[in-house]
Amino acid sequence: MADLEIKNLHVSMEGKEILKGVNLEINKGEIHALMGPNGSGKTTLSFVIMGHPSYKIEKGNIFFRGKDITEMKADERARLGLFLSFQYPHEVSGVTMANFLRTAVNARNNSKVNVLEFKKLLDEKMEMLSMDKGFAFRYLNEGFSGGEKKKAEILQLAVLNPEIAILDESDSGTDVDSLKIISEGINKIKKESDIGILLITHYNRILQYVKPDKVHILIDGRIVKSGDASLAHEIEEKGYKVLKSAA
Amino acid sequence: MELINENELNNETLNVLYSDEPNWLKEHRTNSLSMFKELQMPEFKYGLSIILNPRDFNLDINEFISSLKQPIDIEIKNKEKIEVISFKENYGKVKEYLNRLVKYNENKFTSFHNAFFNNGLFIRIPENTEVNLPLIINKKINQKYSFEYVVIVAEPFSKIKIIENASSELKEIFRSKIVEVFIDQSAKITYMDIQDFNDKAYSFNIKKADVKRDSEIKWIDCVFGSHLTKAETISELNAEGANVQNFGVFFGNSNEQFDIFTSAIHNAPRTFSNMLIKGVLDNKSKAVYQGLIHITKDAPFSNGYQKEDTLLLSENAEVDPIPKLLIDNNNVRCTHGATIGEIDKEKLFYLMSRGLSEKQAKEEFVKGFFNPVVDQIKEEKIQDNLKKIIEEKLRL
Numbered sequence: 001m002a003d004l005e006i007k008n009l010h011v012s013m014e015g016k017e018i019l020k021g022v023n024l025e026i027n028k029g030e031i032h033a034l035m036g037p038n039g040s041g042k043t044t045l046s047f048v049i050m051g052h053p054s055y056k057i058e059k060g061n062i063f064f065r066g067k068d069i070t071e072m073k074a075d076e077r078a079r080l081g082l083f084l085s086f087q088y089p090h091e092v093s094g095v096t097m098a099n100f101l102r103t104a105v106n107a108r109n110n111s112k113v114n115v116l117e118f119k120k121l122l123d124e125k126m127e128m129l130s131m132d133k134g135f136a137f138r139y140l141n142e143g144f145s146g147g148e149k150k151k152a153e154i155l156q157l158a159v160l161n162p163e164i165a166i167l168d169e170s171d172s173g174t175d176v177d178s179l180k181i182i183s184e185g186i187n188k189i190k191k192e193s194d195i196g197i198l199l200i201t202h203y204n205r206i207l208q209y210v211k212p213d214k215v216h217i218l219i220d221g222r223i224v225k226s227g228d229a230s231l232a233h234e235i236e237e238k239g240y241k242v243l244k245s246a247a
Numbered sequence: 248m249e250l251i252n253e254n255e256l257n258n259e260t261l262n263v264l265y266s267d268e269p270n271w272l273k274e275h276r277t278n279s280l281s282m283f284k285e286l287q288m289p290e291f292k293y294g295l296s297i298i299l300n301p302r303d304f305n306l307d308i309n310e311f312i313s314s315l316k317q318p319i320d321i322e323i324k325n326k327e328k329i330e331v332i333s334f335k336e337n338y339g340k341v342k343e344y345l346n347r348l349v350k351y352n353e354n355k356f357t358s359f360h361n362a363f364f365n366n367g368l369f370i371r372i373p374e375n376t377e378v379n380l381p382l383i384i385n386k387k388i389n390q391k392y393s394f395e396y397v398v399i400v401a402e403p404f405s406k407i408k409i410i411e412n413a414s415s416e417l418k419e420i421f422r423s424k425i426v427e428v429f430i431d432q433s434a435k436i437t438y439m440d441i442q443d444f445n446d447k448a449y450s451f452n453i454k455k456a457d458v459k460r461d462s463e464i465k466w467i468d469c470v471f472g473s474h475l476t477k478a479e480t481i482s483e484l485n486a487e488g489a490n491v492q493n494f495g496v497f498f499g500n501s502n503e504q505f506d507i508f509t510s511a512i513h514n515a516p517r518t519f520s521n522m523l524i525k526g527v528l529d530n531k532s533k534a535v536y537q538g539l540i541h542i543t544k545d546a547p548f549s550n551g552y553q554k555e556d557t558l559l560l561s562e563n564a565e566v567d568p569i570p571k572l573l574i575d576n577n578n579v580r581c582t583h584g585a586t587i588g589e590i591d592k593e594k595l596f597y598l599m600s601r602g603l604s605e606k607q608a609k610e611e612f613v614k615g616f617f618n619p620v621v622d623q624i625k626e627e628k629i630q631d632n633l634k635k636i637i638e639e640k641l642r643l
């Protein structure tokens with residue numbers, strides 16, 4: 001059984017069916033790209049995998065290392081080793097990055113990290129992402145630019161060290177320099193910890209830097225085609241239209 | 248409904264308690280007592296929805312007398328460079344200040360207070376004295392009744408931070424406090440007031456400052472406990488360049504009822520006021536917050552800002568924010584606003600996706616919410632202490 005397994009997932013929101021039978025398997029060490037037009041259900045899938053309480057699962061299951069986590073709360077999933085980098089990270093006023101991340105690391109590991117050790121870890125990861133040290137003392141995402149928010153998500157990924165990470169459009173809203181730094185960061189984390197990644201992208205920009213093992217195309221709540229990296233190039237050239245007829 | 252059963256209180260009570268005081272003070276107490284009997288109990292009714300319910304506070308005369316005879320337990324730290332005395336040590340010194348800002352006949356509680364106050368503290372910061380370590384006043388109120396009077400005189404160019412911590416091990420207490428602050432030119436005073444009583448306590452608290460030329464009062468009011476708190480913080484900006492920074496937090500998590508009023512009265516040109524009050528209400532706690540900035544016709548080129556934010560953590564918690572601006576002068580700049588919010592579910596999911604339990608995530612929000620006020624406290628130890636009170640209350 002794969003580390004993360006999604007089986008025949010049907011999801012609705014306010015009576016509207018968004019995901020219409022999604023199947024997906026991701027193992028540690030693999031990079032899967034998930035592409036699809038706006039509104040096809042990419043973010044919905046990422047939220048449901050992470051345990052967002054507002055979506056209704058009509059049918060199907062999510063397994064993490066053989067364990068059915070379909071009903072599990074988000075925090076429990078995080079502690080098992082799932083991570084989601086948000087397409088639109090939220091601003092949380094008054095909570096500094098450093099304090100928040102320390103609380104999160106403690107929750108993730110169910111132990112208390114030594115303050116100095118944590119500071120070292122945070123400094124190291126911030127340096128990897130070319131982030132100014134001052135970020136640690138800023139309030140979570142408050143007043144961050146688009147690129148800074150996405151970098152901060154990858155910083156959280158680096159510090160929390162999950163098993164499987166879903167990265168929802170880490171490339172959107174960033175300038176070219178940030179995109180490079182983010183991509184390099186992802187590659188490095190992947191290399192160091194051998195995590196599995198579901199890389200959601202709308203523009204494919206990030207696929208120049210982060211090479212997927214597999215590519216899946218999501219259209220109207222269904223994965224209509226899966227293939228290797230060449231599928232992404234095909235989409236880039238011809239657009240989603242050719243596949244829509246298949247949907 | 249009667250909050251205090253007042254029939255048993257009379258001049259004889261005063262005699263028993265205060266016979267050895269100077270005549271002017273005895274007379275002041277007698278006048279205050281008759282005013283107390285005359286005045287009506289205010290109604291704790293606000294707007295359409297909120298009625299605060301003072302339970303009957305059954306006054307037992309013997310208990311009243313015995314608790315007033317026994318002064319509260321006060322610990323004072325870092326008073327080396329300033330004068331800190333109890334009223335008893337020098338009534339003469341106190342006389343010219345007493346009742347100048349908060350009058351005995353303002354309302355039933357001020358008259359009650361003036362008739363019976365039994366703890367008086369006089370603090371004088373001499374001219375040109377800048378005190379770096381904050382003056383710490385720790386009060387343990389372990390008697391059922393306590394009436395505390397604090398007079399602070401800041402002479403020109405003086406500077407100090409005063410931090411008063413009040414707590415009680417008794418459940419049912421009646422605590423009244425009046426603070427009068429006189430700030431002479433170019434002096435800077437910070438007064439931080441922390442109240443963390445049990446949920447059956449009554450707390451009546453009035454603080455008023457007379458702020459002179461180029462001087463500043465910074466209030467940091469922290470209201471954490473009680474069955475009913477009525478707290479007023481008033482700053483009179485009486486000379487050019489006077490400035491008030493009025494910060495406050497309140498936090499109820501059971502049945503607390505808070506009636507909070509902050510006001511800045513601009514009586515002179517180029518005066519400045521800034522108010523920021525942050526409240527969190529959980530379970531059945533309630534609050535009425537009234538903020539007033541009054542810019543009189545004598546106060547051109549003045550600025551006034553006020554903001555009140557409340558975070559409601561339960562469906563049964565209630566708040567009624569009433570921000571007010573009264574402007575009698577055109578050459579001024581003022582803004583005001585109030586927000587009432589709940590914890591955003593999407594943000595909660597965001598924090599939980601990082602491994603924080605729902606409770607932990609909520610705690611982070613509340614701490615973050617209070618932070619703009621908590622950050623005003625620069626002394627690490629005092630800030631930590633405040634954070635600890637908040638965290639302990641969050642765990643309940």
Ligand SMILES: Nc1ncnc2c1ncn2[C@@H]1O[C@H](COP(=O)(O)OP(=O)(O)O)[C@@H](O)[C@H]1O
Binds near residue numbers: 038
């Ligand atoms: N919270 C929501 N409320 C109502 N509709 C939603 C909500 N979230 C997503 N949808 C709908 O679900 C569909 C898929 O959205 P989404 O998952 O965000 O797509 P993508 O990430 O691929 O752009 C869209 O039609 C969108 O309008």
Ligand SMILES: [Mg+2]
Binds near residue numbers: 042043044087
């Ligand atoms: Mg999306």
